[in-house]
Amino acid sequence: MFAYFVRRLLAAIPVMLVVALAVFLLLRLAPGDPAAIIAGDTASAAQIESIRVALGLDQPLHTQFYLWISRLLQGDFGTSLISQTSVMGMITQRLEPTISLALAAIVFTVLIAVPLGVIAAWRQGSFIDNLVMSVSVVGFSVPVFVIGYLLIQVFAIELRWLPVQGYRHLADGFGEFASRLVLPALTLSSVYIALIARMTRASMLEVLKEDYIRTARAKGLGERLVLFRHALRNAGVPILTVIGTGFALMVSGVVVTESVFNIPGLGRLIVDAVLARDYPVIQALILLTAGLYVIINLLIDLSYALTDPRIRY
Amino acid sequence: MKKRTPALARGTLTRAKRLATLGLAGLLSLGAQAQTETTVHAVMHSALRTLDPVASSATMARNHGYMIYDMLVGIDADLNPQPQMADWTISDDGLTYTFTLRDGLIWHDGTPVTPADCIASLERWASFDAGGKLLMENTESLSAIDDHSFALTLKAPFGDVLGLLSKPSAVTAFMMPEEVASVEPGQPLPNQIGSGPFRFIADEFQPGVQAVYERFDGYVPRSEAPSGTAGSKEVFVDRVEWIHMPDMQTAVNAMNSGDIDYMERTPFDLLPLLDANPDITTGVLDPLGMLTLARMNFLQPPFDDVRIRRAAQLALGQEDVLAALVGDPRYYATCASVFGCKVPLATETGGESLLSGGDPEAAKALLDDAGYDQTPVVILQPSDVGTLTPQPLVVAQALRQAGFNVELRQMDWQTLLGHRANQGPVSEGGWNMTISNFAVDGIWTPTTNLLLISDGSVFGWPSDPEMEALRDEYALALSDEERSAAAENVQARAMDQVTFIPLGQFQNVTAWRNELSDIVTGSVPAFWGMHKDT
Numbered sequence: 001m002f003a004y005f006v007r008r009l010l011a012a013i014p015v016m017l018v019v020a021l022a023v024f025l026l027l028r029l030a031p032g033d034p035a036a037i038i039a040g041d042t043a044s045a046a047q048i049e050s051i052r053v054a055l056g057l058d059q060p061l062h063t064q065f066y067l068w069i070s071r072l073l074q075g076d077f078g079t080s081l082i083s084q085t086s087v088m089g090m091i092t093q094r095l096e097p098t099i100s101l102a103l104a105a106i107v108f109t110v111l112i113a114v115p116l117g118v119i120a121a122w123r124q125g126s127f128i129d130n131l132v133m134s135v136s137v138v139g140f141s142v143p144v145f146v147i148g149y150l151l152i153q154v155f156a157i158e159l160r161w162l163p164v165q166g167y168r169h170l171a172d173g174f175g176e177f178a179s180r181l182v183l184p185a186l187t188l189s190s191v192y193i194a195l196i197a198r199m200t201r202a203s204m205l206e207v208l209k210e211d212y213i214r215t216a217r218a219k220g221l222g223e224r225l226v227l228f229r230h231a232l233r234n235a236g237v238p239i240l241t242v243i244g245t246g247f248a249l250m251v252s253g254v255v256v257t258e259s260v261f262n263i264p265g266l267g268r269l270i271v272d273a274v275l276a277r278d279y280p281v282i283q284a285l286i287l288l289t290a291g292l293y294v295i296i297n298l299l300i301d302l303s304y305a306l307t308d309p310r311i312r313y
Numbered sequence: 314m315k316k317r318t319p320a321l322a323r324g325t326l327t328r329a330k331r332l333a334t335l336g337l338a339g340l341l342s343l344g345a346q347a348q349t350e351t352t353v354h355a356v357m358h359s360a361l362r363t364l365d366p367v368a369s370s371a372t373m374a375r376n377h378g379y380m381i382y383d384m385l386v387g388i389d390a391d392l393n394p395q396p397q398m399a400d401w402t403i404s405d406d407g408l409t410y411t412f413t414l415r416d417g418l419i420w421h422d423g424t425p426v427t428p429a430d431c432i433a434s435l436e437r438w439a440s441f442d443a444g445g446k447l448l449m450e451n452t453e454s455l456s457a458i459d460d461h462s463f464a465l466t467l468k469a470p471f472g473d474v475l476g477l478l479s480k481p482s483a484v485t486a487f488m489m490p491e492e493v494a495s496v497e498p499g500q501p502l503p504n505q506i507g508s509g510p511f512r513f514i515a516d517e518f519q520p521g522v523q524a525v526y527e528r529f530d531g532y533v534p535r536s537e538a539p540s541g542t543a544g545s546k547e548v549f550v551d552r553v554e555w556i557h558m559p560d561m562q563t564a565v566n567a568m569n570s571g572d573i574d575y576m577e578r579t580p581f582d583l584l585p586l587l588d589a590n591p592d593i594t595t596g597v598l599d600p601l602g603m604l605t606l607a608r609m610n611f612l613q614p615p616f617d618d619v620r621i622r623r624a625a626q627l628a629l630g631q632e633d634v635l636a637a638l639v640g641d642p643r644y645y646a647t648c649a650s651v652f653g654c655k656v657p658l659a660t661e662t663g664g665e666s667l668l669s670g671g672d673p674e675a676a677k678a679l680l681d682d683a684g685y686d687q688t689p690v691v692i693l694q695p696s697d698v699g700t701l702t703p704q705p706l707v708v709a710q711a712l713r714q715a716g717f718n719v720e721l722r723q724m725d726w727q728t729l730l731g732h733r734a735n736q737g738p739v740s741e742g743g744w745n746m747t748i749s750n751f752a753v754d755g756i757w758t759p760t761t762n763l764l765l766i767s768d769g770s771v772f773g774w775p776s777d778p779e780m781e782a783l784r785d786e787y788a789l790a791l792s793d794e795e796r797s798a799a800a801e802n803v804q805a806r807a808m809d810q811v812t813f814i815p816l817g818q819f820q821n822v823t824a825w826r827n828e829l830s831d832i833v834t835g836s837v838p839a840f841w842g843m844h845k846d847t
Binding site for chain 2: 032033040046051054080082085090093163166259261264275277
């Protein structure tokens with residue numbers, strides 16, 4: 001398995017290089033000028049040009065790419081064009097809120113969606129099955145920001161059980177940290193609960209028709225053991241895949257939830273950087289996101305061996 | 314680059330006393346904080362991203378500047394220059410301005426403010442600001458006289474020295490330490506040390522998320538009452554946090570729940586949600602507000618022809634634009650003055666059609682006379698700025714009714730800024746018209762109004778030597794009467810050449826929790842003077 005792990009990591013290097021080149025070129029070809037943004041909306045053409053020269057944006061593209069990639073290979077992501085602060089520092093500041101939110105949302109998703117999917121499959125065609133499927137359609141269909149506003153209205157403004165917005169670091173105390181994560185995590189997980197409940201149900205339905213399930217029941221095993229030990233474990237591969245890619249999606253694209261709940265995470269940083277044409281920040285974030293996808297896909301592949309003993313690497 | 318020496322090392326009794334006072338103030342402050350720390354949580358209209366208020370003309374960079382820096386000359390609520398960091402005398406021949414720094418001025422690191430710092434700051438400001446450049450072109454020398462005073466000597470009498478030094482909008486003449494003022498554009502400032510009423514807490518700065526300031530206990534305020542950017546800037550709260558909320562609905566929820574104390578600009582459509590809360594006050598803190606205006610590209614057809622620019626101006630009526638933009642008539646008024654209204658130089662000469670709803674028939678006739686060939690008029694429309702999105706729609710419709718062939722191009726604001734710098738034809742990414750909002754306190758004179766510059770350097774790129782001569786006439790005028798007459802001529806020329814089209818004036822509405830009191834009014838969001846009940 002270790003050799004497989006190393007092979008997969010080495011295979012990621014050309015992927016990352018292609019991503020680096022593509023994102024660099026795309027950004028330079030896209031309209032917009034960071035120098036104009038820095039100079040402000042009342043700057044003259046001469047002021048904008050002097051800033052462009054100072055930032056090195058007047059250099060040929062190959063020179064800019066060479067400078068960026070050579071710094072990158074030394075682990076230096078560069079400095080934000082707009083705020084003149086370290087890109088790595090900016091990303092580090094934003095990492096904890098996003099990871100916390102994504103993890104909390106995944107926990108909610110797994111705790112709610114998997115049992116719902118199992119029960120819906122177990123009682124296929126029943127009222128509870130129809131209810132779970134109907135609720136999951138709502139989860140898919142209602143935009144995330146609407147769910148967020150509804151949760152804020154009910155639990156933060158009317159009932160005053162939870163804060164309206166904001167993020168507190170774990171170091172500031174678990175109570176404050178957790179209370180500010182509940183609503184955004186529930187909001188973010190709504191789509192994934194719907195997706196994974198349906199995926200679990202479909203996967204379980206296939207497995208429940210298998211002979212070994214009939215055998216397990218014939219042996220006199222309790223229904224709980226049949227469902228959760230025999231059926232769910234065998235149905236786990238596609239569910240794990242969706243959970244894994246869902247986590248990667250949450251880390252890289254939770255901008256709406258972060259905006260509605262004012263959480264200073266990576267999603268907002270990406271959008272801010274794109275709007276400001278802050279090239280070094282966008283490049284670093286896309287590279288990191290690509291790396292995250294590579295690693296999560298690898299971990300998902302490795303986890304298959306844990307749930308399905310037939311899979312060997 | 315000069316290395317500044319801490320005041321105590323210089324061994325002067327005065328400076329030692331100053332530091333001792335600073336230390337004692339710090340100790341007292343610590344004691345006070347142990348009892349109760351007052352923090353104002355504020356949502357500003359945009360996020361702070363750039364920290365150089367001289368190199369950037371972004372309004373948030375300017376607001377940041379007012380927190381940590383100070384100016385030689387402030388401007389009061391009636392737009393009169395007033396002493397702030399310095400008092401001044403003017404020689405009988407009007408050529409020499411001697412500025413004397415007031416006692417007690419120190420930087421946030423405890424070193425004293427010197428004339429060398431101020432001279433370097435003025436030189437840096439002038440390299441970025443068009444008005445500053447004009448001043449320096451008319452300046453013979455800037456030289457230190459002693460540790461507390463310096464002289465600005467003019468080549469010839471120049472009437473707008475104090476007006477330029479006190480102008481409150483970008484680019485503002487903030488005083489910085491010499492080592493900071495020596496930094497080239499595009500390069501990061503070495504530190505955020507100023508001499509203003511607040512200290513910047515760099516460790517807590519998250520670009521696009523939050524900026525944190527703490528009261529500078531070494532700040533010695535003026536004795537006069539606060540007025541505009543002049544007078545006392547005494548701080549009565551311990552800490553100010555600017556929190557950026559990209560979603561305005563979230564900000565309103567946070568105001569209602571008490572998470573936020575102050576919201577600089579409230580979207581007009583969300584105002585009822587705040588007005589319904591008895592714990593919140595809403596109001597206009599900046600009575601001058603903003604002038605919304607249309608700027609045409611003088612380099613490309615069809616607006617390279619003054620007759621077609623005049624036809625566009627005739628086609629537009631301000632009331633329609635303002636109703637679409639603001640909606641609530643309490644917060645807008647028609648205004649055809651290129652300097653904005655409610656300011657001393659306001660004059661609406663030549664803007665009659667704008668005020669009366671436009672004259673599409675006259676516009677059509679003028680287009681026919683000019684032989685307009687249906688060349689498309691490309692109007693840039695930002696899709697992500699609430700106060701800039703409605704105007705292009707209304708303007709486009711009015712132009713179409715007058716016979717123009719109009720094409721709206723939607724894009725985000727930052728992309729628009731990039732497009733706007735393109736001087737080329739429409740087929741190569743150029744443009745014909747764009748709408749902007751300018752703070753009236755930044756455009757209220759011919760020298761500070763960037764859009765009146767007609768030497769081909771400012772977007773739209775008008776080139777009009779006669780306008781330049783009129784602007785110089787204003788800058789050199791020595792009496793109020795001469796200045797008013799010169800401004801009247803500038804207005805007439807601007808309307809005749811359609812340098813830009815004023816589309817009306819509107820005010821932003823600020824909301825604050827009732828725990829806040831004594832909020833200083835003016836165009837700059839002031840956190841000095843403000844009290845917060847805890």
